[in-house]
Amino acid sequence: MSFLDKIRACNAWDPAAFVPFLLDGERLGSLRQSALEQLRRWPEHFRICTDRIEWINSPADFAGRSALLAEVVERLAEEGILSHLHGELYPVTAAGRDQARCLIDRACAPFFGMRAFGQHLNGFVRTRHGIEMWIGRRSADRRLYPRRLDHLVAGGLPHGLSLGENLRKECHEEAGMPLALADRALPVGAVTYCRDSERGLKPDVMYCYDLELPEDFQPSCNDGEVEAFYRMPVEEVRELVRDTDEFKLNCNLVIIDFLIRHGLITQTDPDYLEIIRGLRAPLP
Template identity: 30%
Template sequence: MTLPCITAARRFDASAHRPFYFGDERVGWIRERDVALLERWPDVFEIGGGAGQARVALAAGFDTVAARSAALGSVIGALAAEGRIPGWRNETYAIRNAFDAPPLAYIERAASRFFGTMTYAVHLNGVVEYGDSGAPQLWIARRSDTKATDPGMLDNVVAGGIGWGFGVEATLVKECWEEAGIAADLARTARAGRTAHVLQSLPEGTQAEQIFIYDLALPADFVPHNQDGEVGEHRLARIDETARWIEEGAMTVDASLATLDCLLRRRWIDEDACEGIAAIFEPPTL
């Protein structure tokens, strides 16, 4: 059976987009219908058409990190003012095709999906194991109804994007406290799972994201408490309940993949029930 989250994680039509380049390096994807918006800045973007030339490139004169960031920043500000880039975060993301690569430019987080640039996130499975006294359970969060993306949907107990200047562990510790009130000492005991790779089309653009997945053993008497208003509630759920939410599409795509990784690694579900899941842990090829 192919689950909705696995299909969605690769729901991307390259022919409906133009690759976005800095020099010879592709750094993102821009929807065809959004290309016309960028034609207003002929000094910033070089827009090609025709066979083999369908691409958008930042003008060659912007050849430093500062110059690229400034040029994109003015465009992003204008598009956001027109409602073309929703969900402004006041968070800085670096444009880079690998997590440990040097930044090519800095942009507002909300613009990353308009330009289809690579982003990075951490997701944490909060696991409660009762030994001989009962079956394991997972803490599941419901996203606040005011979230810019996927409001009201079910999510992992902790999940967050990795902003520029933060490492994976630092983000994990920060998000653990903000989203669930998990102290730093406990958060640092989390164990790494696999990395999921998402490339999907969304209403706001393209999500090209690597998700670093972690599991954290939580004490039986621990109850998550959200600190930043981004979580509506937390639920302690049985494994069969969680699997049903994934199958029904009640959980976000990202959270579904992170949860499936946990369930598969711990052999709480059979991989035969997750057709196509192995490809999600490999970068997409286009």
């Protein structure tokens, strides 16, 4: 295994297996053929072509488009085509969160191959032995990646919350962190990837943060998503990312980015430039 293996695993998809989902010529998503076929039952709303699917006769306003899309996904969920509804709304956009055309339930975004946004925080401590990172182990009842390792704080970005507001919320829920401490997190960029998953295409953006924590900080989970926390030497984290599948898949990318920025993957690594390029994959 290698760092590149983890990057490639997050970017494994065949563009030929998906068709664009268009609204007024703008690509808002990418659907598998099987997903496309499910939308044929709404011919008044979706025009199926050989190389694309067009959202036609859509309401002109944000709320109307959101309501129509909600009706569609609720029907698909009732029939078991979609596994569940999350209850959290994501922006539907071809660009940034502030350019949303409507909203969709978080759990349904991959079915339509719609862009999703999240935040991942690298919580670390500087000790006399070097950098140590706080790592969480996901609870056994998690629908995705149960009991896999995860960041100290990581979560999706719902519509209607700013980056700062959502990060404070996630820091409190997932690590019991005071707001004053959460506000010390430093934005350090973003990682992008596009992956064919069981639920559909995931063209995702993860905003990344570093937070240097006091040595006496002890996280506590308030939302039940994490069953244990560990403070690990960063070299051990590096080996787990490189050599195992212990981490939730997309966490690997954010940690690799951290390792590069802190000189723990060096410029002499033969894969160095390819690793850097792979952390900023183009999104459809």
